[in-house]
Amino acid sequence: MAVSPSPVLEPDAEPAGGEAQQQTGGGLTIQILRVFVENRLAVLGAALILFIVLFCFLGPTFYHTNQTDLQKALLTAPANASPSSTYPLGTDNNGFDMLGRIMYGGQISLEVGFAAAGIATILGVLVGAVSGFFGGFVDALLMRFVDVLLSVPLLYLLIVLAVIFHPSVEILILVIGFTAWLVPARLVRGETLSLRVREFVQAVRVMGGGGGRIVLRHIIPNTIGTIIVNATFQIADAILLLAALGFIGLGVPAPQTDWGSMIAVGVNYADSGDWWEIYPTGIAIVLVVVAFNFVGDALRDAFEVRLQRR
Amino acid sequence: MTGYLIRRFGQAILVVFGVVLLTFLLSRLYPANAAARAALGPKASPAQIANFNHDNHYDLPIYEQFWIYCKNIFGHGYLGYSYKYNQSVRSLIDERIPKTLVLIGLSTIFALVVAIPLGILQVVRRNKIEDYILTGVSFIGYAMPAFLLGELLILWFSLDLGWFEFEAPQTDSTWGILTDPRGWILPVFSLSAITIAGFSRYMRSSMMEALTEDYIRTARAKGAAPGRVLFRHALRNALIPIITLLGLTLPAIVGGAIITETVFNYPGMGLLTTDAATQNDVPLLIGTTFVAAIATVLGNLIADILYAVVDPRVRYA
Secondary structure: OOOOOOOOOOHHHOOOOHHHHHOOOOOHHHHHHHHHHHOHHHHHHHHHHHHHHHHHHOHHHHOOOOOOOHHHHHHHOOOOOOOOOOOOOOEOOOOOEHHHHHHHHHHHHHHHHHHHHHHHHHHHHHHHHHHHHHOHHHHHHHHHHHHHHHHOOHHHHHHHHHHHHOOOHHHHHHHHHHHOOHHHHHHHHHHHHHHOOOHHHHHHHHOOOOHHHHHHHHHHHHOHHHHHHHHHHHHHHHHHHHHHHHHHOOOOOOOOOOHHHHHHHHHHHHOOOOHHHOHHHHHHHHHHHHHHHHHHHHHHHHHHHHHHHO | OHHHHHHHHHHHHHHHHHHHHHHHHHHHHOOHHHHHHHHHOOOOOHHHHHHHHHHOOOOOOHHHHHHHHHHHHHHHOOOOEEOOOOEEHHHHHHHHHHHHHHHHHHHHHHHHHHHHHHHHHHHHOOOOHHHHHHHHHHHHHHHOOHHHHHHHHHHHHHHHOOOOOOOOOOOOOHHHHHOOHHHHHHHHHHHHHHHHHHHHHHHHHHHHHHHOOHHHHHHHHOOOOHHHHHHHHHHHHHHHHHHHHHHHHHHHHHHHHHHHHHHHOOOOHHHHHHHHHHOOOHHHHHHHHHHHHHHHHHHHHHHHHHHHHHOHHHHOO
8 A cells, every 4th residue: 555656667668659759740638648548558447447437336226236224134135145146246244235335335435536536636736836836934844744744654644533533435535635645745846846947937927927826827737747647546545545444444434335344344254265255346446456557657658748749 | 974964863853843743733633522531431420521631631721731742752751541451652562562673674674585686587587578477466466455465365375275374473572473483474475565566666667777877888898797787786776776765665664564463463563553543542543653653754764874875976965
């Protein structure tokens, strides 16, 4: 989890953009898209993400299962039943259908992943851009604050916040979002430092544009590549962090569930051979995280094309 | 060098003070009455709660509470009192720290021993089948939740094959853990898995970069054998950034130890933390968080100093 930089395909592995530049024509967006599509892993990743999102959010409309009524599940369905035609992936210890449960838990894992990454990105971008652009005291203060937060191991901070505020979907989104903005803040600050001395920023100044306008309209849009790439990895990290919290017992409260909590419960039964209670869910987590990493890496290469063209 | 050291120490002291302030604020975010209820039980009378609040200085203005908190930490090394264990937080943590250090130390050594050769292998065989396989495995290693890996290791190698114990040695002595490899091999492997993927990727790119340097071309031009160029010239320089990487990864390793210790019931500080979390033992939770943060700051400081010692370019920059 949140282990340093993700294992990425270094630029040397993938000659980014070389071919795309030869096939001239088309706007910047088209070029970016072209490099992205050329990367087969990225297309596979994007397709996987689309599939898993549809599976979790649209799946339940075609595959009806009871996932909220614990009483009913306990009374009407067998617990820990092995996969059969009635229960394609078996049932869990309460009698909830596992296939339906993966959709239901996946909704929450994905929701938390997207929303927490969104909060972390917006917060990080604002702090980073303001810090880098205004410099001086503001910068020193904000960056020391970032230093302090970064020195507390993320999982410790998350656990403390989850215990203080009692986990619910909304709280978990906020807690993960408010602890994950440090990396984008540093990245965007770094880019802002080099952007703020560029001619176009001076031009806005000469034309009378204020600090707020420069940051929001000119600096941030120019860091969009970094922002999008980082946001992609943030989603993957947030899903893993939620899973870790779920495992410790600080995930979403019952009867709601998330992939991490599902595995945490399932391992108790997997010990006695009920493989279906952990493997499908585990595969779902690994697939979705790998998919986001593929997409993030490809986006990085694609945006490098844009930088080369400048 | 002296100037660099003074600057670096000053920065570390500032961050330590920041951590003290942060942990204080976190501990006060938890409502005082809830803390009293957690400690005294649901049937505590209002008078008992008022007493508890007085004993813990919750009735004082916030800045005075902070002053007392600072005095306790810097003056007496006192981190609070755990009502669940009926023991001072400090004594609980002191008991667990050596065990967590053993776990983190062994797994970091193991990660380096595995990742450095892997990285070199990937450079030597770059864009060949070995490189692709290792890249694929590191992707999956990164995407696998640490607890899932730990549980699968238990399932496969302990319950199915019976090679190792399914939990860490349950002993009070750190020596007792060290002398029972059947108990610590799985936890150590499981914790190092988080870092092996990152380390070997880093090693690969760091070696690639070192191989493009002028001194490599010079060495080759002088007729040095490929193996000598690789190990004597490239590897030595490529290893330097690993020190920084170790410092940067430290928070992830310390945090990862929480998961590993919980999975394997390993009696260290991470397990103490999850126990504190599930029992709403806020003083203990804040205490372990504080210690983990200070350990991280120290680790980073040591890494930066080592870096400056090893690489003169940093000192004079």
